[in-house]
Amino acid sequence: MSAFRAALRISRRDAWRSKGRSALVMVLIGLPVLAITALLTGAATTSVNPQEKLPSLLGSADARLITAPSRAPVEQDYSGQSFGPSPGDGTGRQWTVAELGTLIKGRFLRWQNNAVEVRVTDVYDRTEVLEVDLRDPMTRGMRPLVAGRYAAAPGEAAVSRAMLDRGARIGGTIKVTRRDRPVLVVGVIENPNRPGLPELAGLPEGVLSHQNDGDSSGWLVQTPDPVDRAEIRRLNRVGLAVSSRHVTENATRSELARADTPSNLRELTSLGIMVVLAVMETVLLAGPAFAVGLRRRRRELAVLAAQGASGRQLGTIVLADGLVLGGAAALLGAALGIGAGALGEALLARSLDWTHGPVEVPWPPVLGVAALGVVSGLTAAIVPAIQAARQRPAQVLAGRASTDAHKRAGRPVLGFALVLLGLGATYVALRRGQVSVASSALLLVLGLVALMPWLVQASERLAGRLPLPVRLSVRDASRHRVRTASAAAAVMAATMVAVTVGIGVSSSYAKREAKRDAVAPTGTLAISGRGLDDQGWARLRAEVGRRLPAAALTPGQEAMDARGRGLALRPAWDHRSCRERCVPPGYLFMSLPIGDERLLTFLQRRHDPQAAAALAAGKAVAFNPEVVRDGMIELDARDQDAGATKPAKVFKVPAVVSSGAEPTQTGALIPASAVRAAGLDVAERAVYTTGIPADLDSLDRLGRDLRAVSGIAFLDTVEGPDDGLLNTLLVLLGAALVVVLGGTFAATGLAAADMRQDLDTLSAVGGPSRTRRLVVAAQAGYIALLGALVGLAGGAVSGLALSYPLTREFYGTLEGIVGAPGPVTISIPWLFLAGVVLGLPLLAALLAGLVTRTRPVLARRVA
Structure with missing residues (x-):
């Protein structure tokens, strides 16, 4: 041990003398440690468990009751933050405080939350709304007050800092819902677990109407005794989900094990591969740096050998270099990584709206990464240590390179x-x-x-x-x-x-x-109002013209059934007729456009007399031959609802094949006369233009503005590579x-x-x-x-x-039968x-x- 301590002292003094080389080695070893430690710390802090969510959900209350429109029994996890209804029927009556008082004793405070359209300047944004009396002591810690005061009247609200970034100010007015109801901003709050969330908090039913829907409404309860598991099960049977502070804070190991997401073997394997590669790369890069150090110390080591030091002792000195530099780099990298991870997560949580909890350092993985840094330093020094043990003192002292x-x-x-x-x-x-x-x-x-x-x-x-x-x-x-x-x-x-x-x-x-797969060429912006009536479409169409005054708008139509519901037209596909390719291509899932010669010219970016004549004669114009069989296209008309499984009508339309503006265009344009001939109605419900906003923010803003006029406005863009x-x-x-x-x-x-x-x-x-x-x-x-x-x-x-x-791709039938790759x-x-x-x-x-x-x-x- 005395020889080892002497080797450590020699290595420490040499590292201090050769500051540049030492800094290089420490950077090579410490950077991977810093990066991995920062990622581990940031991920652990971002991952918020049910215990850390209690303040933002319960405040200082003992329990949180979550109502549902049906009083069917519910099943929940131990925390009540994940639940679902059990099979069964229940009444749709709204709960009352008097009725709840017969089930659980305590003081009740109403809460509800949802999202609404909020207009701060001239733009509508989707914003979360929490309605609860935050002045009540039971809500302490739910939304800490940063500035101003909490809402005290129905026309008031406190907003989050993210709303300030959008232009809200204390004393100013924001407009909520599409009716532009004015709400006075009286304070600034902060969500403990979502600091970047745009949110406003007011009194119950100050912004939202009374709601009794799932996990968006209920009561905070302050009880004389803790709410235990038996009481939770009893309330579950009558249709109430419950978050109990007592149960959440005292969860059993089995409850925690069921709640924790099991580690994904693929993710662990990927992490292991990256760690091995990082360590190996560090060793390979640091190895020459240690060799440089050996080159500069070769004469010093030769003098020690001439004075009686053995080859093993010389190798120990070089290994001590790896231990000193690797240990210092690992400790410094781990410390800086923890700080960088915590600071980076705190900054990004607000700017990127991440979940956020108390700073958490996963010590076992962090210490393991630091140990890998030390091992990297020792491993990088092994080969130079062997060289030092084998060097010939006479040759080195004579000035010859080995x-x-x-x-x-x-x-x-x-x-x-x-x-x-x-x-x-x-x-x-x-x-x-x-x-x-x-x-x-x-x-x-x-x-x-x-x-x-x-x-x-x-x-x-x-x-x-x-x-x-x-x-x-x-x-x-x-x-x-x-x-x-x-x-x-x-x-x-x-x-x-x-x-x-x-x-x-x-x-x-x-x-x-x-x-x-796209029917329209690159650069197309399609705006549709699926399921709107004529008045709703007229309002949306006028707003499109106002927002895009310089754009040339080409109208498109939508198929409708007898009750006025919008129908999607898709090429009918039968998996039983396939031989090799048993999964339909992407264009079979899109709704084919309906229109006249104006839309055909827009889709082809040219005038095609033959295709226009065929369209006028009631024939579809297909842009790829795959959808045409025996001169016909078989169409499947079904409800726009994604859950619709049965087509409302299946019919065939004669078709011709032409080419679109680009080779990648697929699908077909269907004439309105062919849809009417099948017994369906058509009405204008879409416009097409090439005026795509230059940046994503402008496109997103356009979508928010249109959805403020009509909540079922859709924007589809065809972007190039x-x-x-x-x-x-x-x-x-x-x-x-x-x-x-x-x-x-x-x-x-x-x-x-x-x-x-x-x-x-x-x-x-x-x-x-x-x-x-x-x-x-x-x-x-x-x-x-x-x-x-x-x-x-x-x-x-x-x-x-x-x-x-x-x-x-592995192709399979719609029933899930996997075919050949x-x-x-x-x-x-x-x-x-x-x-x-x-x-x-x-x-x-x-x-x-x-x-x-x-x-x-x-x-x-x-x-």
Whole structure:
């Protein structure tokens, strides 16, 4: 122990002397610890359990009764925050306080909540409403008062801070519901569990009408005795759900176990894979940094060996470096991660309307992550420790650089075995999902890491055919395989992850684009009022014209039954007639448009005389031949309600096939005369335009404004390909750039230090300064290119495998009978792969060459 303590003191003093290298190692180890700890802390704080919800739901009350329109028995969990009615009938009578007093003793306070349209400036927003007398002591803690006062009269309300962001002010007036009823803002409140929720709080029935519907109304109760489980069951039988403070705070282990969502094995596996990759990448990147430290301390260690220190003691000193730096980085990263997670969650909870609870640190996972940081530091120091134990003091004191033994080239047998195992596991994982593919890719990564020293040695055979600067670099890299292999493996792992995800994302994006089913061309905005009467549609149509004054509006129609209910027209589909593709394509779920020649011209973006003549003759115009059979389209007319299972009418319409404005257009345009001939009525209930607002906020605002006029206004947009794929690939490229440059420069800096005598000799015999620069640039390019090429090979295999679960479809009948798997879409992002595999190594070589010192430093050589 005394020797170990001495090693720790030496390591601590050396870390303080070499502040730059120590900071680099601590950043490499501490950043993953900080990031994972912040995520764990933020997730734990965001996850609010029933006990933490009690103040916002009950205040200081003993229980919360939740009523329902039917008095059928209910089933609930222990907290009463999740419940549902049992099968059975009940009366629809509203509960009264007198009636409740016969069931449970105590003082009652009415509450109810819902959502309404609120107009603060000139925009309607959907806003939550809580109605309860917050002045009552029973509500203490439900909505703490931030400023002003609570509502004291029906025309008053206190608002949340999110409402202030929308323009509400104390003393000002906001308008609620579509009748623009004025409500005076008298205070500012805060929801303890939803600080970003737009909400207003008033007295019961001050904004809302009396409601008796499910979990949106009830009573807070202050009882002389705690409400126990037996009393909850008794109240459940009469149709009341109950949240009891006593039961929630004293939940049994079995109740908590039933309430907790079981951990998803897929999520745990994914987390484990990410942790292993993070630790491995940290070790591979920190390894060269420890090797740099060993290079600078080699003479100090040689002096210790000359004075009697054993090789084991020298290795202990280097391992102590890993323990000191890894431990400090892990502790600092964990502490900063906890603070960053808590602070970030508090800020985002308000801006993104997340759930929010007390700051919670999941100590077992956090301590486990910190332990992984320490293990990463120790693991990264193992190879330099072995090198320190094996170094020759006489050679080091003479100023000669040591090299790795030529006969040792890693563990190629183990590497080949892991690679073969990974390939086999990848083949099996094709039909088992994304997590299985990721698990098999991890085996492949480990195998390639084990093979890297052998690949470095094998690449030396090519050196004789290369130019002088490259030849010198490759041979030096082969002589120092441990240093080179560590950096190249880090580049390989980063490249493999980037290539795998890049191919998977590109394939998924290509599949999504190929499946885009739309009757209208890209850039279309369709506004419809399904189920409106003529007056309601007239109001909505006028509002559309007011909001989009410069847009050319093309009318569309809707089929209606005899009672005036809107019907959706869809191509009829019979799964019994399918052979291979047994799931209907997307266009079979959309309602086909009904219109005249004006709508046809809009959908085709041109005038087609033949299609227009066919439409005028009562024929449908189909934009793809799949919906037409024997010159007819069979249509299924059913209620717009998504729950409607039986069609109101099935009929056939003669059809012709034409082309839309874009190849991706599907479906058909149905003439109104054909719908009337089938015994149905039609009426204008939609308009089409190309005037899509430029930004999402404007489109969302338009939708809120239209729904304020009519609650059943619908906006459908046909958007073109988005830039999601490009953004994802750029993020992957940026992440790969950081790892590639970091690992390459760490190894190149060590190589330049080890090659300094050779480079000085090269300059002394007349070699130009650019040769010295080219040697260092070639060293960086060789390390980055070797790792990128190996990563490309492994990433291509894993990326193609990942494309299977991301893009393959299993077809089945509507009854759920699964058929044969469908085709797989594979898309290779060639430009992205070229940037990762060729562009990043070239950039690393250029930067290394630019920062290289070309002035020789002559030193005494000892033979």
